[in-house]
Amino acid sequence: xxxxxxxxxxxxxxxxxxxxxxxFTSANKLSREKKxxxxxxxxxxxxxxxxxxxxxxxxFCLEDVNNIDILVIPGGSEARNExxxxxxxxxxxxYHNEFQYILSVxxxxxxxxRTGLLRGGNVVTHKNAYTLLREIDQSLTIYSxxxxxRNKNIIMTAGVSTGIEGALKIIEEVCGNSIxxxxxxNLYYNSIEDKVSY
Numbered sequence: 753x754x755x756x757x758x759x760x761x762x763x764x765x766x767x768x769x770x771x772x773x774x775x776f777t778s779a780n781k782l783s784r785e786k787k788x789x790x791x792x793x794x795x796x797x798x799x800x801x802x803x804x805x806x807x808x809x810x811x812f813c814l815e816d817v818n819n820i821d822i823l824v825i826p827g828g829s830e831a832r833n834e835x836x837x838x839x840x841x842x843x844x845x846x847y848h849n850e851f852q853y854i855l856s857v858x859x860x861x862x863x864x865x866r867t868g869l870l871r872g873g874n875v876v877t878h879k880n881a882y883t884l885l886r887e888i889d890q891s892l893t894i895y896s897x898x899x900x901x902r903n904k905n906i907i908m909t910a911g912v913s914t915g916i917e918g919a920l921k922i923i924e925e926v927c928g929n930s931i932x933x934x935x936x937x938n939l940y941y942n943s944i945e946d947k948v949s950y
Contacts, residue, residue: 753786754852754926757793757820759840760810763830766802767912768857772824775919775935782934783927793817795839803828814843821852822922826915827859827877832884834866841867848905853922856908857915864906865889873903876910916941 756776758769769792776788794800794810801807823844830836844854844867856864861877864870865888872891876898885894895901899914900921909918916939924932936942 753789754821755819756788756790756822756824757812757817758790758824759793759814759826760800760802760808761794761828761830761836761840762801763803763833764800764826764828765858765912766804766806766808768826768828768860768915769824771913771916772826772855772857772919774939775916775923778935778938779923779927779931782938783931787927788822791817793820803830814839818847820847822855823847823851823853824855824857824915824919825860825863826857827862827881827912831859831862832881834888837863837866844869851905854906855915855918855922856906857918858909858912861885861908862888864908865892869906870903873906874901875903876901876908878911 760769776790780786780788791811793812793814795814797813799807799809848869858878859881861875862881862885865885870892874893876895877885882894899910900917901908907918909915920932920936923935
């Protein structure tokens with residue numbers, strides 16, 4: 753069983769985390785085997801108010817979890833807040849070598865960049881975040897013509913819906929191409945071959 757932890761916080765963009773969530777749960781259903789065990793993680797036990805106004809509650813507090821294989825970092829309005837994510841940044845720095853993957857969705861790249869784990873790497877993020885991402889780490893090369901790009905075990909996706917695309921790449925590696933294609937078809941997601949640098 754692969755443990756997937758999806759980080760949520762006040763101001764998170766809901767599609768950034770529900771897109772990958774749907775892809776991983778679809779993989780469980782279509783493979784007829786529960787490959788992925790999914791949990792929502794937060795730094796608080798309080799309700800989370802998303803950027804879109806929907807309220808959600810995490811399954812676990814970050815401090816109580818240390819067995820994550822895949823960590824998903826979604827974007828949102830508060831991803832730009834440099835002081836709001838110190839705990840998840842510390843968590844990534846501590847455990848990054850133990851993760852199979854870190855999946856960055858949209859402006860989740862801003863959070864990961866603050867850890868220094870992307871230093872000198874190739875990255876993608878939402879086009880409205882290019883300037884801030886360069887301010888955080890000038891060593892990064894930002895690609896504007898890619899949906900998905902990889903830095904070692906960090907898979908980065910450019911915009912809101914492309915989080916699904918990043919999850920599909922992980923599903924392909926874990927479950928094989930056949931299951932990935934079934935998930936893609938089930939979600940009515942177009943071919944992931946275009947604009948992927950992998």
